[in-house]
Amino acid sequence: MTQIVTWPYCLLSPQQPSVNLTPYSRSGGRSLGGVEPTIRTDLGFWRIDYANIPMRVKNRAQWQWWSAIRSTLAGKAGLVAVRAPSTLMAPYASGEFESDAIVPDASGVIFQEGPPLQPELLPYRKSPVSIVAHASAAIGATSIKIRVITGGENLYGIRFSYQHALYETGIGDAPVGNVWDLPITPSIRAPIPSGAALEVTQPTCLCHLADDNGMDIDIPRVSKVTMASVSFVEAVDYWNALAAGGA
Template sequence: MISIEEWSAHLTPRNSFFELKGLVSSGGRVADGREQRVQDDVGFWRVSYSFAIRNRAQALAYRALLTRLRAGENIVAKVFDAYGVTVTNTAATPSASVAVDAELRATTLNMWTMGLDLEPGISFSIGNRLHRITEIVARTAGSVGTWSDAGTWNDAGRWMDAPAATADGWEIRFMPPLREVIDAGTVVDFINLQCLCVIENVTDGDMDLELGFFGDPTLPLIETI
């Protein structure tokens, strides 16, 4: 498996795309023009990168990456999303975790978050599996501690310049369904999105270099289940 650290050392996509595909298949159109559609809730992610090859290190790194993909290796694709989760000021380190065990193929999830504001359309990763929120079912806002003046002032005590915050509770719906059983306490990542993929077609990704030096190859990937 090709890790993010391996391929991103010399390669940074100039353009990227990720979208959920394969949720509907067509049974073809009948004589009156109507189309029979078969709904499939599994789907798969399609991730595409465009790389700017401008030097020797980039060219060699891309060639090695493409060869390994064509030989059948999986790749952990880094997903770039400029419209991702909103980080709030309620916690110094934003974090999220699963609150209740979730079964294989589940499409609802209970989680705890600190410093994150969730909305429909936001994507998240559990391990190297990518998902997208489709609906916020419920939210329980965390509480923030309040100052108390009931006690006497103690000069020896440590000054706390902010009260402690507690986690927000969420119930969400998402797609695609979970690819495996998820235990309570599992980390949910809204910041560093990633998806386990393979090359879409073994003939994809050719690097056509102008004057033998410069090129902008496109590398299409699809999620491997």
């Protein structure tokens, strides 16, 4: 089974996160007037940059997990699920940021954020926004029907993920009741069944390190903190292998 590391966002939190889609496009050749038309394809991949992660000398857990993740990923070969900060475009009903509720388990225990390799220790979250797939979406689809359970009125320009596949909605037709039919980018990575819950307030993206040495870090000797940065690229190869039945 493929091992996927979960990036501990609250422990190793960037001050300047950046999430951007890099589209694939092809040139149609220059016209007689000198204009070069560009034809967009339905493919593309995400690039996520975590800049300025404060690594404090007294926070041993930060250093241990940084080293553990680096060792486990072993360069660009490994798979890591990283959060794509999206609260600025999340469709909160109030129109302003609303924090997730942390719900205790049956015994009344609330877990803190768990180690990257033990996602079962993550707390049970109750998001203020709940959206589901209104109909199934097949691999390669460039649109999806979304039904709002709780949340705001506008689903244009939001991000959501399903099983660590990250998507962004475009501008579509007006909703019919609480159902939106929206274009998305990139194209659907893996089948999304009807009724599947979509993660909209803390979406994630399955990635590789952008560079084999992307988690190199300086050990501070004088200062009490050093700033680390790391870049990721979406693991498109994983989704291709999954579609072919090999992941």
